[in-house]
Amino acid sequence: MIELFVTPGEKLAEVEEFMPSDGAYESEGIVYASSIGVPKYDEMEHEVRVESPKRIPRFNVVNSIVYGRITQTFDQYAVVELFPYNTRRFRLIPPSKYATIHVSNVRKGFVENVRNEFGVGDWIRAKIVGIQKRRFVQLSTEGANYGIIKAYCSVCRRPLSRRGAVLYCPRCKREYRRKITMDYGQPKLPR
Numbered sequence: 416m417i418e419l420f421v422t423p424g425e426k427l428a429e430v431e432e433f434m435p436s437d438g439a440y441e442s443e444g445i446v447y448a449s450s451i452g453v454p455k456y457d458e459m460e461h462e463v464r465v466e467s468p469k470r471i472p473r474f475n476v477v478n479s480i481v482y483g484r485i486t487q488t489f490d491q492y493a494v495v496e497l498f499p500y501n502t503r504r505f506r507l508i509p510p511s512k513y514a515t516i517h518v519s520n521v522r523k524g525f526v527e528n529v530r531n532e533f534g535v536g537d538w539i540r541a542k543i544v545g546i547q548k549r550r551f552v553q554l555s556t557e558g559a560n561y562g563i564i565k566a567y568c569s570v571c572r573r574p575l576s577r578r579g580a581v582l583y584c585p586r587c588k589r590e591y592r593r594k595i596t597m598d599y600g601q602p603k604l605p606r
């Protein structure tokens with residue numbers, strides 16, 4: 416099961432069901448997240464808290480290449496679940512389970528909305544560009560080597576084929592302009 420991130424202001428529960436604990440607050444009977452993280456519902460105590468990712472070291476992480484899958488998209492950023500990757504020589508272990516790509520780090524030039532660039536379920540290759548507050552890994556997909564390596568149709572979930580610079584669903588006859596890598600479709604994976 417994919418654990419979904421919540422962001423501040425997102426509704427978590429009605430106060431009759433769950434009282435706000437760490438990382439949550441109540442307003443007019445509704446419980447909202449006050450921090451970014453994964454909501455944890457305690458059925459016994461009738462409490463909900465938002466668990467922030469564990470602190471991660473700052474060193475030796477920036478500029479690393481990571482692989483992951485888009486789990487959520489928003490106007491301003493996308494949430495990525497990162498995966499370890501086995502090569503013949505070593506194992507790439509991401510520094511955290513989740514990372515985000517901000518709208519300013521998607522590609523060179525202006526990007527209006529992250530939802531136009533990535534779809535939920537797409538596989539990506541990205542580079543770590545920073546860590547905020549020692550917890551939140553920030554990724555970039557700027558450059559030809561970074562972006563989506565495999566994408567799916569938002570309507571029928573089939574893998575999308577590449578047609579020049581755009582992606583295409585042969586079934587729905589729809590075109591998508593997402594941020595893909597140069598090697599989309601036949602990605603060169605580390606060995």
Ligand SMILES: [Zn+2]
Pocket residue numbers: 568569570571572573584585586587588
């Ligand atoms: Zn389709």
